[in-house]
Amino acid sequence: MALSDNFKRGTIELLLLTLLNEEDKYGYQLASELEAKSDGNYTLKESSLYPPLYRLVEKGFITSRDQLVKGRNRVYYHIEPVGKEHLAQLQKDYLSLTKGTFKILGVDCLEEFGNEKE
Numbered sequence: 293m294a295l296s297d298n299f300k301r302g303t304i305e306l307l308l309l310t311l312l313n314e315e316d317k318y319g320y321q322l323a324s325e326l327e328a329k330s331d332g333n334y335t336l337k338e339s340s341l342y343p344p345l346y347r348l349v350e351k352g353f354i355t356s357r358d359q360l361v362k363g364r365n366r367v368y369y370h371i372e373p374v375g376k377e378h379l380a381q382l383q384k385d386y387l388s389l390t391k392g393t394f395k396i397l398g399v400d401c402l403e404e405f406g407n408e409k410e
Contacts, residue, residue, distance in 0.1 A: 310383075312371040
């Protein structure tokens, strides 16, 4: 079972900034890495990817630049210092919330759920 859209909306900024903290990336690359690094558990259509990227640009957390690649224009995204600060706060908040959620659910570690995809 794929992640619900509500969960994705709640984590997309965190995950995009995390990937951009590694290196500059373009949209399709971000979508592909989200899926690959989550073992297929986090898929995002490109049409759902760009609105959060545009919001991050608007907030000044990331910038974009056009680059000509094989005769086509590709937009690369870059995390700015303020974006790195925002990422650190998002990570802290997410981990705190996750820890609290696990306590309420009575979960000690994710391994007890196995690696099954529903």
